[in-house]
Amino acid sequence: xxxxxxxxxxxxxxxxxxxxxxxxxxxxxxxxxxxxxxxxxxxxxxxxxxxxxxxxxxxxxxxxxxxxxxxxxxxxxxxxxxxxxxxxxxxxxxxxxxxxxxxxxxxxxxxxxxxxxxxxxxxxxxxxxxxxxxxxxxxxxxxxxxxxxxxxxxxxxxxxxxxxxxxxxxxxxxxxxxxxxxxxxxxxxxxxxxxxxxxxxxxxxxxxxxxxxxxxxxxxxxxxxxxxxxxxxxxxxxxxxxxxxxxxxxxxxxxxxxxxxxxxxxxxxxxxxxxxxxxxxxxxxxxxxxxxxxxxxxxxxxxxxxxxxxxxxxxxxxxxxxxxxxxxxxxxxxxxxxxxxxxxxxxxxxxxxxxxxxxxxxxxxxxxxxxxxxxxxxxxxxxxxxxxxxxxxxxxxxxxxxxxxxxxxxxxxxxxxxxxxxxxxxxxxxxxxxxxxxxxxxxxxxxxxxxxxxxxxxxxxxxxxxxxxxxxxxxxxxxxxxxxxxxxxx
RNA sequence: GGUCUUGUGGCCGAGUGGCUAGGCAGCGGUCUGCAAAACCGUGUACAGCGGUUCGAAUCCGCUCGAGACCUCCA
Numbered sequence: 001x002x003x004x005x006x007x008x009x010x011x012x013x014x015x016x017x018x019x020x021x022x023x024x025x026x027x028x029x030x031x032x033x034x035x036x037x038x039x040x041x042x043x044x045x046x047x048x049x050x051x052x053x054x055x056x057x058x059x060x061x062x063x064x065x066x067x068x069x070x071x072x073x074x075x076x077x078x079x080x081x082x083x084x085x086x087x088x089x090x091x092x093x094x095x096x097x098x099x100x101x102x103x104x105x106x107x108x109x110x111x112x113x114x115x116x117x118x119x120x121x122x123x124x125x126x127x128x129x130x131x132x133x134x135x136x137x138x139x140x141x142x143x144x145x146x147x148x149x150x151x152x153x154x155x156x157x158x159x160x161x162x163x164x165x166x167x168x169x170x171x172x173x174x175x176x177x178x179x180x181x182x183x184x185x186x187x188x189x190x191x192x193x194x195x196x197x198x199x200x201x202x203x204x205x206x207x208x209x210x211x212x213x214x215x216x217x218x219x220x221x222x223x224x225x226x227x228x229x230x231x232x233x234x235x236x237x238x239x240x241x242x243x244x245x246x247x248x249x250x251x252x253x254x255x256x257x258x259x260x261x262x263x264x265x266x267x268x269x270x271x272x273x274x275x276x277x278x279x280x281x282x283x284x285x286x287x288x289x290x291x292x293x294x295x296x297x298x299x300x301x302x303x304x305x306x307x308x309x310x311x312x313x314x315x316x317x318x319x320x321x322x323x324x325x326x327x328x329x330x331x332x333x334x335x336x337x338x339x340x341x342x343x344x345x346x347x348x349x350x351x352x353x354x355x356x357x358x359x360x361x362x363x364x365x366x367x368x369x370x371x372x373x374x375x376x377x378x379x380x381x382x383x384x385x386x387x388x389x390x391x392x393x394x395x396x397x398x399x400x401x402x403x404x405x406x407x408x409x410x411x412x413x414x415x416x417x418x419x420x421x422x423x424x425x426x427x428x429x430x431x432x433x434x435x436x437x438x439x440x441x442x443x444x445x446x447x448x449x450x451x452x453x454x455x456x457x458x459x460x461x462x463x464x465x466x467x468x469x470x471x472x473x474x475x476x477x478x479x480x481x482x483x484x485x486x487x488x489x490x
Numbered sequence: 491g492g493u494c495u496u497g498u499g500g501c502c503g504a505g506u507g508g509c510u511a512g513g514c515a516g517c518g519g520u521c522u523g524c525a526a527a528a529c530c531g532u533g534u535a536c537a538g539c540g541g542u543u544c545g546a547a548u549c550c551g552c553u554c555g556a557g558a559c560c561u562c563c564a
Contacts, residue, residue: 041564246564279557289563328496333514337514339514477526478526
């Protein structure tokens with residue numbers, strides 16, 4: 001299949017035709033979470049965005065290797081003391097092994113992502129397992145003369161690099177002169193030649209638990225080098241797509257480009273993709289701002305800002321209803337609208353399974369599938385895709401009501417579209433059918449049969465009572481001409 | 491202060507020059523024992539001002555507002 005996929009490349013700030021470097025293979029690297037806390041709604045955005053990219057490229061027939069790292073070392077704390085590692089800090093407070101803490105949150109991250117139906121990446125490397133690769137990369141940068149050692153730590157020489165390449169700032173639009181004049185208060189500041197220089201290796205202070213031997217000191221790698229080292233290891237010196245949140249644009253991704261370019265003479269990837277932030281009351285939802293709501297809190301509804309619980313699929317649908325490069329504003333109202341809309345789509349999907357075919361079709365669904373592809377090809381425009389799917393839902397409902405007709409072929413086309421786009425690419429699944437077991441189904445058939453008898457006998461008190469009681473049990477009963485149907489709340 | 495992004499109807503959110511995006515909510519109706527769902531109908535939306543154009547939400551300028559990054563953050 002010839003790709004007509006356009007991807008907005010942050011590097012050029014334009015949509016570009018997607019042409020893999022080595023078709024049919026595609027390499028994707030996405031910056032994953034730092035595992036020192038539970039995943040919040042903000043983490044769901046890149047996970048779902050790049051899950052979509054992964055699913056769609058796979059659907060198009062590419063052989064995709066999707067690498068999403070886990071940062072379990074290397075992030076420096078700037079608020080507290082002397083550059084203590086975030087993981088190590090948490091560990092010491094709770095007297096746990098650092099890796100125990102990391103593993104705890106990795107497990108929780110995975111279960112949240114599984115709930116959201118986010119596919120596991122092909123490789124999920126942990127920074128702590130790639131210290132050797134990082135040291136090697138730092139050594140290469142030193143050898144090329146773009147880094148210097150100071151007191152056991154190694155820093156990237158931004159000014160020297162920029163003089164030779166004129167690249168520092170190419171991704172973020174930053175101007176080097178401005179950066180050089182910026183003052184910071186990070187530890188080790190006095191060791192740097194320039195304030196814009198960033199750490200490749202940090203000498204560990206005596207109380208620092210997570211530490212490794214290196215040619216320069218016992219210490220730990222800087223944050224940016226982990227992604228460069230691991231992406232190079234698993235995807236090569238240059239791969240197709242590098243993704244992450246917009247907040248990582250600078251300095252993280254800018255520094256990755258600098259590191260790769262200083263060693264390989266070119267940047268790490270062809271396309272840079274950045275998802276936008278989720279806001280809450282118009283402000284970025286973030287750990288440092290303390291205004292985040294974790295995914296588990298959404299699932300359980302246990303948070304002061306939440307009026308109710310929201311299912312994982314509601315969250316997923318909510319995120320996919322906005323384009324990934326737009327900010328998305330959280331509110332109970334918006335989430336409830338997403339929940340309602342999603343259930344409408346799922347109801348149509350259920351009707352579709354049982355639709356009666358006619359000899360002729362009274363509506364034309366010919367161009368629908370292509371329109372769905374067109375939407376995705378336009379830089380993964382999921383809101384437009386979803387709008388098309390609602391058009392299909394409307395047609396299905398009309399057929400269900402006997403107001404329109406569809407041939408068997410057209411019904412099968414719709415089934416194919418729903419299966420391909422809703423289930424396959426958007427990764428949305430009907431939560432209701434998932435937890436309705438066969439036994440419950442039989443019991444429900446029986447109960448509804450008894451209720452129907454009550455209705456036939458005009459014993460509405462009884463029939464309504466049955467419906468009310470079921471309602472309390474989280475089961476909604478809907479009457480129609482063909483009989484009653486039921487669905488379970490998630 | 492610098493770099494970048496952005497401002498769409500009650501809410502969320504597509505749309506880059508001309509053709510009703512879509513969802514939710516609201517209102518009126520159909521259907522129904524009732525309810526729910528569904529269906530039909532229903533909205534003088536494009537921050538303000540000026541410019542370009544036969545024509546602008548869409549391009550340009552200015553004003554005002556909002557946000558992200560510049561320090562860890564998805």
